[in-house]
Amino acid sequence: MSTDVSLADVERAAAVLLGVAHRTPVVTSSTLDQRVGASVFLKCENLQRMGAFKFRGAYNAVSAVALDGRSPGVVAFSSGNHAQAVALAARLHGLPSIIVMPSQAPTAKLAATRGYGAEVVTYDLSTGDREAIAADVVARTGYALVAPFDDPAVIAGQGTAALEMLDEVASLDVVVAPVGGGGLLAGTAVAVRGRLGDGLGRARLVGVEPEAGDDGRQSLVAGRRIVLDSVPETIADGQQTKALGHLPFAIMRRAGAEIVTVDDDQIVRAMVFLFERTKLVVEPSGATGVAALLAGRIPDVAGRRVGVIVSGGNVDADRFRALIGRAGGA
Amino acid sequence: MSTDVSLADVERAAAVLLGVAHRTPVVTSSTLDQRVGASVFLKCENLQRMGAFKFRGAYNAVSAVALDGRSPGVVAFSSGNHAQAVALAARLHGLPSIIVMPSQAPTAKLAATRGYGAEVVTYDLSTGDREAIAADVVARTGYALVAPFDDPAVIAGQGTAALEMLDEVASLDVVVAPVGGGGLLAGTAVAVRGRLGDGLGRARLVGVEPEAGDDGRQSLVAGRRIVLDSVPETIADGQQTKALGHLPFAIMRRAGAEIVTVDDDQIVRAMVFLFERTKLVVEPSGATGVAALLAGRIPDVAGRRVGVIVSGGNVDADRFRALIGRAGGA
Numbered sequence: 001m002s003t004d005v006s007l008a009d010v011e012r013a014a015a016v017l018l019g020v021a022h023r024t025p026v027v028t029s030s031t032l033d034q035r036v037g038a039s040v041f042l043k044c045e046n047l048q049r050m051g052a053f054k055f056r057g058a059y060n061a062v063s064a065v066a067l068d069g070r071s072p073g074v075v076a077f078s079s080g081n082h083a084q085a086v087a088l089a090a091r092l093h094g095l096p097s098i099i100v101m102p103s104q105a106p107t108a109k110l111a112a113t114r115g116y117g118a119e120v121v122t123y124d125l126s127t128g129d130r131e132a133i134a135a136d137v138v139a140r141t142g143y144a145l146v147a148p149f150d151d152p153a154v155i156a157g158q159g160t161a162a163l164e165m166l167d168e169v170a171s172l173d174v175v176v177a178p179v180g181g182g183g184l185l186a187g188t189a190v191a192v193r194g195r196l197g198d199g200l201g202r203a204r205l206v207g208v209e210p211e212a213g214d215d216g217r218q219s220l221v222a223g224r225r226i227v228l229d230s231v232p233e234t235i236a237d238g239q240q241t242k243a244l245g246h247l248p249f250a251i252m253r254r255a256g257a258e259i260v261t262v263d264d265d266q267i268v269r270a271m272v273f274l275f276e277r278t279k280l281v282v283e284p285s286g287a288t289g290v291a292a293l294l295a296g297r298i299p300d301v302a303g304r305r306v307g308v309i310v311s312g313g314n315v316d317a318d319r320f321r322a323l324i325g326r327a328g329g330a
Numbered sequence: 331m332s333t334d335v336s337l338a339d340v341e342r343a344a345a346v347l348l349g350v351a352h353r354t355p356v357v358t359s360s361t362l363d364q365r366v367g368a369s370v371f372l373k374c375e376n377l378q379r380m381g382a383f384k385f386r387g388a389y390n391a392v393s394a395v396a397l398d399g400r401s402p403g404v405v406a407f408s409s410g411n412h413a414q415a416v417a418l419a420a421r422l423h424g425l426p427s428i429i430v431m432p433s434q435a436p437t438a439k440l441a442a443t444r445g446y447g448a449e450v451v452t453y454d455l456s457t458g459d460r461e462a463i464a465a466d467v468v469a470r471t472g473y474a475l476v477a478p479f480d481d482p483a484v485i486a487g488q489g490t491a492a493l494e495m496l497d498e499v500a501s502l503d504v505v506v507a508p509v510g511g512g513g514l515l516a517g518t519a520v521a522v523r524g525r526l527g528d529g530l531g532r533a534r535l536v537g538v539e540p541e542a543g544d545d546g547r548q549s550l551v552a553g554r555r556i557v558l559d560s561v562p563e564t565i566a567d568g569q570q571t572k573a574l575g576h577l578p579f580a581i582m583r584r585a586g587a588e589i590v591t592v593d594d595d596q597i598v599r600a601m602v603f604l605f606e607r608t609k610l611v612v613e614p615s616g617a618t619g620v621a622a623l624l625a626g627r628i629p630d631v632a633g634r635r636v637g638v639i640v641s642g643g644n645v646d647a648d649r650f651r652a653l654i655g656r657a658g659g660a
Binding site for chain 2: 025027046047051272275276278279280281282313316317318320321324325
């Protein structure tokens with residue numbers, strides 16, 4: 001695998017994922033269209049296996065490890081959807097997996113990851129160094145590390161969601177995706193630039209970050225990777241990253257992506273809107289694209305055809321209840 | 331239109347609805363399959379236009395009124411999904427509509443019905459007689475009454491949901507649908523008996539009612555329509571009916587349908603399960619089929635292929651929050 005990602009890589013990932021990942025539906029809402037003043041298409045990755053697009057990239061990367069055959073297993077560090085995605089992908093390939101997770105992670109997430117057959121190694125958030133622990137596991141076991149976003153195979157896998165959307169919805173003017181480490185937006189950029197080209201009808205690529213963690217926006221403006229001093233405080237737990245990955249950043253720059261931000265209240269309002277109007281359960285990070293549209297944070301969308309990747313739905317009912325209570329029921 | 335309903339009527343309704351109603355997705359969940367011990371297929375009518383299967387029957391009935399041409403408009407009485415379904419169907423046909431609703435109905439529902447272009451006539455729940463008011467409107471205006479379930483065109487329309495499911499999922503052993511007035515289960519029965527026949531592989535038809543309003547179950551056992559003394563108290567607001575419709579009852583009997591019941595706590599647990607595991611927002615009535623499966627209320631499903639109509643998703647976020655709070659977060 002090269003250190004860059006091409007449309008051919010995304011198309012190969014789509015072939016690898018065929019019959020394994022769900023081909024998720026694209027949903028529309030006339031109320032959303034009216035509110036935004038545009039034609040909006042929601043690519044529902046909350047309905048993906050294990051509830052998020054992360055399955056695509058993890059499966060594609062684990063598949064490459066299995067094909068290569070030199071590593072007897074895979075290892076990953078994550079407290080979120082990537083942990084479960086790698087665990088599930090490993091099980092589907094008959095490979096053992098070791099996932100490094102904070103001992104403070106919700107019991108349900110630890111249990112779910114073990115439920116997918118992974119061995120979970122915990123560390124203390126305040127004193128442990130998860131990268132060092134993972135490196136130690138790699139040295140000890142020879143397992144291959146599956147990075148959450150700074151990996152060509154992962155990025156190629158994430159790009160398959162946009163590829164499916166482009167196959168289903170013609171003539172998109174704008175494509176919107178959430179940004180944490182940037183794997184999803186980078187994969188989306190490769191698919192969109194590869195399919196829609198750079199000529200007439202060049203689509204805009206818009207990433208959405210939580211306002212509290214706008215390192216990606218800052219990075220694109222500055223022309224270099226900005227690293228935040230601390231983990232951003234936001235309800236969008238899928239986007240609590242301090243910096244873009246190196247490869248995602250390079251791909252986004254080359255593709256001319258923009259990044260806009262939303263605050264937590266705008267995210268909750270979007271979650272409630274999606275709940276009530278589209279009957280979809282969407283986690284905070286997954287709702288940032290719709291939040292940006294509803295809050296008018298994406299300029300020049302009037303009358304346009306806008307594709308939005310709704311990236312995940314892993315929010316449990318109690319947390320949803322607490323979040324909408326916090327916003328006064330929005 | 332005859333006073334009975336045949337498979338040909340349901341197929342005609344499907345043609346009328348083509349390109350107008352959504353062809354809703356069928357969703358599966360490996361966790362649900364494990365919990366139930368069966369292969370379960372969820373027909374997602376919560377993703378239907380205006381959020382419930384009711385659009386199908388209302389549109390088919392309003393279409394017949396428009397085609398007939400003798401009535402200058404339509405009238406309906408309902409405090410629930412049927413009100414909005416008739417209002418929307420009328421607007422799509424360019425016909426005026428008058429909807430008789432209790433003045434105590436939630437402001438949001440009154441506003442939504444008016445939002446679909448209907449004239450709303452309110453009455454007081456404790457003193458008014460909605461059927462008399464509707465009859466008066468019919469006499470005064472010549473508008474045609476669209477009944478919520480005791481109408482062949484409505485039943486034929488509701489049957490199209492099952493028809494789509496049968497087209498998509500082979501060899502169903504059991505088909506499950508919620509029962510209020512019985513329009514959905516009757517339409518489903520016509521589709522299933524028409525398509526799967528009475529020979530080898532005869533599918534079981536199972537209706538699900540809230541325990542507090544089991545008039546349908548009682549009626550099938552007694553062999554005659556049982557009418558409850560009062561409106562059943564249950565969170566399943568789409569099933570607060572005192573009796574089955576005459577025509578639905580006759581169709582269910584002939585089709586050999588069974589009816590099982592679930593209590594409110596089982597319904598809430600199913601809503602939470604659907605939220606967390608399938609990322610779908612489902613209203614209480616819409617969740618009764620899954621509730622019955624999870625609670626083991628439907629006998630002999632082990633190893634079977636079970637199709638369930640998830641009938642609607644019209645529950646707002648605040649009510650969802652209150653319902654799951656009531657159950658201690660399930």
